[in-house]
Amino acid sequence: MSGGVFPAALDLELTPAQAHLALPFFDTAQRELGAALPGWIVAQSVDEHDDRAACRDWVRRLGKGGWLRYCVPGAHGGALAQLDSRALVVLRETLAFYSPLADFAFAMQGLGSGAISLAGTPAQQARYLPAVAAGEQIAAFALSEPEAGSDVAAMRLRATPAEGGDFWLNGEKTWISNGGMADFYCVFAKTDPQAGSRGITAFIVDADATGLDASRHIQVMAPHPLATLVFCDCAVPAAQQLGDLNGGFKLAMQTLDIFRASVAAAALGMARRALAESVHFASRRRMFGQTLADFQLTQARLGEMAALIDAGALLTYRAAWMRDTQQGNQKERSVAAAMAKMTATENAQRVIDMALQMHGGRGVQVGSKVESLYRDIRALRIYEGATEVQQLIIGKAQLQA
Numbered sequence: 001m002s003g004g005v006f007p008a009a010l011d012l013e014l015t016p017a018q019a020h021l022a023l024p025f026f027d028t029a030q031r032e033l034g035a036a037l038p039g040w041i042v043a044q045s046v047d048e049h050d051d052r053a054a055c056r057d058w059v060r061r062l063g064k065g066g067w068l069r070y071c072v073p074g075a076h077g078g079a080l081a082q083l084d085s086r087a088l089v090v091l092r093e094t095l096a097f098y099s100p101l102a103d104f105a106f107a108m109q110g111l112g113s114g115a116i117s118l119a120g121t122p123a124q125q126a127r128y129l130p131a132v133a134a135g136e137q138i139a140a141f142a143l144s145e146p147e148a149g150s151d152v153a154a155m156r157l158r159a160t161p162a163e164g165g166d167f168w169l170n171g172e173k174t175w176i177s178n179g180g181m182a183d184f185y186c187v188f189a190k191t192d193p194q195a196g197s198r199g200i201t202a203f204i205v206d207a208d209a210t211g212l213d214a215s216r217h218i219q220v221m222a223p224h225p226l227a228t229l230v231f232c233d234c235a236v237p238a239a240q241q242l243g244d245l246n247g248g249f250k251l252a253m254q255t256l257d258i259f260r261a262s263v264a265a266a267a268l269g270m271a272r273r274a275l276a277e278s279v280h281f282a283s284r285r286r287m288f289g290q291t292l293a294d295f296q297l298t299q300a301r302l303g304e305m306a307a308l309i310d311a312g313a314l315l316t317y318r319a320a321w322m323r324d325t326q327q328g329n330q331k332e333r334s335v336a337a338a339m340a341k342m343t344a345t346e347n348a349q350r351v352i353d354m355a356l357q358m359h360g361g362r363g364v365q366v367g368s369k370v371e372s373l374y375r376d377i378r379a380l381r382i383y384e385g386a387t388e389v390q391q392l393i394i395g396k397a398q399l400q401a
Ligand code: COS
Pocket: 141, 143, 144, 149, 150, 151, 152, 153, 197, 198, 249, 250, 253, 254, 256, 257, 330, 334, 383, 384, 385, 386, 389, 392, 393
């Protein structure tokens, strides 16, 4: 499904909420970031009809604009010393309000290179991260497999030791964001098939590696470049091992812990846009001699939407703040990220559905913003850990408390 040309008329007219930036979770730098992005994004002009071309264009623009510097640490082209969850949250919320595809392009640079930021050698970080921050290289995170989506430890992609410490990769990854257009992939593979989650290792695989085929694109219901990766005797040099041998599962989880809260923020941005569209529409649409907004039924619905958004927002900002300021222990921070992702994405889906209902026939018309949001939001309840996975993480923690 393709999009239109950004910005559309309402992108210029509707502004994202800023009041949340005053909450104590944020500091001055994050507030300034949130305040600066809307002016930049509405000055861009991007043809979003072809999602892959548009995504490349957004990556280039976000790099030139300096926004991708928030996806990598300071020593390697980043804006801040460490990856800052609150900066990611503030930026993704605003990007998603305007363009879910711009948000996708931004987020994947961070997720795709996140494991290198966390565990890369100085040489790996120097080689990949500055190019990611500049928007000159596109990154991808390759974890899921046809038979191992939620159950990461069940992955089958095999990394077999070769001479000199190198590895051969054989198997498949699928639903890989930026698949077929990334310059490199952070790939997780089994190095010890008998050891479950303790037998997985991460590798950086360049897109032009012999034995890697990323040509099988996958079409989904909203613009989102995806592909299956097939590894057939793909040789990976020892220097491309990422992090510890058999330490890949924890590295994947640590990467997801950072970015799950930012998925929640993207959902918030889409939900806030749906609410803004609803207020705009309800204030103008006339029926039965008054505007739609004059009906108490509409006011009640808008109230419900606003509260659902705020509930997700508070959990999201808390999760990002806990990570940045190292509140609690690792498990508590993971649980906070899981609660944020689960609640914000589920609530956003409800809010967008209510917005679509309020728009009546216009809501289901292809090309209307709420219609595209309705498709855009759906995958967020699945990727980077489905709602059910977040429930498991939260539920297990209750039993262990
Ligand atoms: N940070 C660090 N370590 C973590 C961790 C985290 N967030 N979560 C788990 N671990 C550690 C555990 O402590 C455990 O360590 P030990 O082996 O030392 O005991 C190990 O990792 C295994 O953990 P666990 O037993 O909880 O793993 P499970 O196989 O039961 O899987 C879930 C747990 C389901 C939560 C995990 O597989 C998951 O997140 N799945 C969803 C994956 C996903 O998001 N896919 C989308 C891909 S990107 S689109």
